[in-house]
Amino acid sequence: MSKEQIRHLVEKSVHEDGLMDTGVAGVKLFRASDPVPCAPAVYEPSVIAIVNGVKEAVLDGKRYVYDSSQYMCCPISMPVEAGTPAASRETPLLGIYISLDTRVMTELAIELESVAGASRMQNDPAIPQGFTLARWDDGFTEALLRLLQLSQSPADMTVLGEGRLRELYYAILKGDAGSAARRAFGVGNEIARAIRYLSTRLSEPVTIEEIADQAGMSRAVFHRKFRQATTMSPLQFVKAMRLNHAAMKIAGGKTVNEAALDVGYVSSSQFSREFKRMYGQSPRQWGQAAHPSARLA
Known part of the structure; x- marks a missing residue:
């Protein structure tokens, strides 16, 4: 009831x-x-x-x-x-x-x-x-x-x-x-703290060693526990976070170059290649499609 x-x-x-x-x-x-x-x-x-x-x-x-x-x-x-x-x-x-x-x-x-x-x-x-x-x-x-x-x-x-x-x-x-x-x-939240640290630095170059240090772990242990928590490797996770944020920004009206710079890509051509590899569309095609679910997830 x-x-x-x-x-x-x-x-x-x-x-x-x-x-x-x-x-x-x-x-x-x-x-x-x-x-x-x-x-x-x-x-x-x-x-x-x-x-x-x-x-x-x-x-x-x-x-x-x-x-x-x-x-x-x-x-x-x-x-x-x-x-x-x-x-x-x-x-x-x-x-x-x-x-x-x-x-x-x-x-x-x-x-x-x-x-x-x-x-x-x-x-x-x-x-x-x-x-x-x-x-x-x-x-x-x-x-x-x-x-x-x-x-x-x-x-x-x-x-x-x-x-x-x-x-x-x-x-x-x-x-x-x-x-x-x-x-x-709560107790044992090292991976969550590392992700919060990463999420505030998407526009900056961040190494896996730096993120592992935030969690107080060796690279090998961090990599294993990170994959257990997120199903992805740290590098896959970083790329997915950056590209997903960029896709949402483009759907919200930003230009491809603006979105790329906002998430730390210096090369727009590299950004376009990685974006198309992940989503099957170029950033420009993505923006023209105006995906509403990127704004109401």
Whole structure:
């Protein structure tokens, strides 16, 4: 019943395609009623919960399809392809986008680990991936409903919004996506810290040794753990992040040269070659196609 209430709240609030602010920082509702093929995007740390329709994402060649039975949790920045190929006027995609605030998630993850026992996580050799699908459990569903119900009162939203969002974060940390989220924000978050470091320096030349140093690891150990967390090698990840950011910038109206420079390419010809190799189109062809999914991932 709670999930139906959530769907009703979203349907009642969003009448046009696009993103809509809820009044709580980082929480948005969205609607898409036209099919959009998967296109390059960058998922920042976030959760996406679908209440109607189906959404798709492709990470390193693996396709993830999710609907109202699972929510998507991406606790670290990831280069993906995302779209809404099945959306239609009859069956629009409806959902909630929740940005994961690093400070609050870190506080909660460390507090949760201190209660549950951080040693258990530190001794676990598995590195949860930076992209996962999680079951809508009772904790997540009830917390999300309580957060969205605040939209009925601006005063409640202002006074209680931050606390209800914190409650939702806690439900995520305790749910099926909790292992990946705790690893990204709590004890043992070396790979996540390295990715945050990299994400702020896409326009600069950065070596793998430099990123490994940020994680406090040797190059070999860093390479192995990075691939476990992201499914890609560090070099593949850097290239995908730069090209996906560039694709989004071009779709947003920047020129090919501007986009190339913004993500650290000095040679426009090299940028064009690598872009076409990854996406099957030249940057100019990509811009002319005006991919909407690069703006609404």
